[in-house]
Amino acid sequence: MKFFIDTANLDQIREAQALGVLDGVTTNPSLMAKEGITGKNNILKHYVDICNIVDGDVSAEVIATDFEGMVKEGEELAELHEQIVVKIPLTKDGIKACKYFSDNGIKTNVTLVFSAGQALLAAKAGATYVSPFIGRLDDISTDGLNLIDEIRMIYDNYAFDTQILAASVRHTMHIVNCAKIGADVMTGPLSSILGLLKHPLTDSGLEQFLADYKKGN
Ligand code: E4P
Numbered sequence: 001m002k003f004f005i006d007t008a009n010l011d012q013i014r015e016a017q018a019l020g021v022l023d024g025v026t027t028n029p030s031l032m033a034k035e036g037i038t039g040k041n042n043i044l045k046h047y048v049d050i051c052n053i054v055d056g057d058v059s060a061e062v063i064a065t066d067f068e069g070m071v072k073e074g075e076e077l078a079e080l081h082e083q084i085v086v087k088i089p090l091t092k093d094g095i096k097a098c099k100y101f102s103d104n105g106i107k108t109n110v111t112l113v114f115s116a117g118q119a120l121l122a123a124k125a126g127a128t129y130v131s132p133f134i135g136r137l138d139d140i141s142t143d144g145l146n147l148i149d150e151i152r153m154i155y156d157n158y159a160f161d162t163q164i165l166a167a168s169v170r171h172t173m174h175i176v177n178c179a180k181i182g183a184d185v186m187t188g189p190l191s192s193i194l195g196l197l198k199h200p201l202t203d204s205g206l207e208q209f210l211a212d213y214k215k216g217n
Contacts, residue, residue, distance in 0.1 A: 001179050002056070004187035006167065008035045008046060012190045013053050019193070024056035026109070026131070026167065026187040028087070029063065044080060051081040059109045059129075061087035062097075070097040078106045085109045085128060090118045095125045102126025109165060116150040123160040129185065134178075135168035144168070148181050172196050 002023035005016045008031040016022040027050070032038075037046045047060045058081070062073040070093060074086035078101075085107040088094040094110065101108045102125060109129040110122035114137060122130040132151060134144025151164050166178040169188030172195035178186050 001183065002163075002185040003193060004056070004059075004165070004185055005193065006031070006169070006187040006189055008032045008037060008050070010035075010049060010053065013050060016190055016193060017054050021193070022054055022056070023185070024058060024083075024085075024187075025050050025054055026059040026087070026165070028061050028111070044077075047077070047080055047084060051083045054083070056083065057085045057107065057129075058083045059085045059087040059111075061111065062089075065089070065091065065093065067093040067096045067100075070094065071100055074101055074106065074108075087111050087131075090122060095121055098122060098125040098127050102128075111167070114147070116147065116154060119147075119151040119162075119164075120154055123155060123158075123162040127162045129163045129165040131165045131167040131187075133168035134166055134174060135170040137168075138170075145174075145177050145181065148178055148183050152182050172198075 003021050004024040004026050005013055006026045008027045013025055032043055037043055051058050060077045062070045064070045064073045070088060077084050077086050086101055087109040088097050089112045090110050098108050098110055107128040109131055110127040111131040113119050113130055113132045119130045132147045137144035148166055163184035165185040165187060166183040167187050169175060169186050169192055171192050175186050175192055
């Protein structure tokens with residue numbers, strides 16, 4: 001299972017990269033705005049900065065909503081760095097753009113996916129990644145993990161290459177449950193990754209080992 005971090009914060013990306021378990025980064029316009037990154041040139045530079053920190057794929061989202069605009073913007077994003085994956089919303093024009101990018105060797109992440117039918121369309125259009133938002137489904141009393149399960153079944157039925165990128169991950173149990181179901185990738189905040197470290201028995205066990213060592217030395 002690949003671990004992506006879902007942020008545009010360079011310090012957090014560096015911290016996750018230093019841990020040695022990071023496989024990529026996802027961003028979106030809201031995450032860029034949260035870091036105060038505005039204006040086209042600053043945004044493009046920020047994507048390159050992120051690519052220079054991590055080794056893996058970095059999702060950069062298009063702002064255009066029409067096919068021609070998405071293609072123009074996506075090609076410009078893909079030119080920035082070989083690690084860039086063009087992130088496209090799951091709309092009619094988005095699916096057309098996904099197919100265009102797939103035919104032209106540009107990696108894609110189809111985002112804002114909330115149903116198995118949408119995920120099927122993304123796979124048919126040759127998406128590299130599909131991003132079902134599990135946290136946002138949980139927020140409206142709908143089981144986000146169930147969607148991951150459905151997509152896994154459909155993709156396995158037809159051996160689709162599209163990777164399931166569980167997005168809108170909010171906490172450690174989302175990660176563990178996505179791993180049990182077989183999501184290919186998860187993207188979440190740094191806190192969700194660091195949360196996997198925690199167990200009180202690890203802490204108390206280590207404390208005891210160190211205390212016992214000190215007794216004999
Ligand atoms: C996915 O790529 C999105 O950036 C993200 O996971 C959305 O998460 P949120 O629902 O916590 O905003």
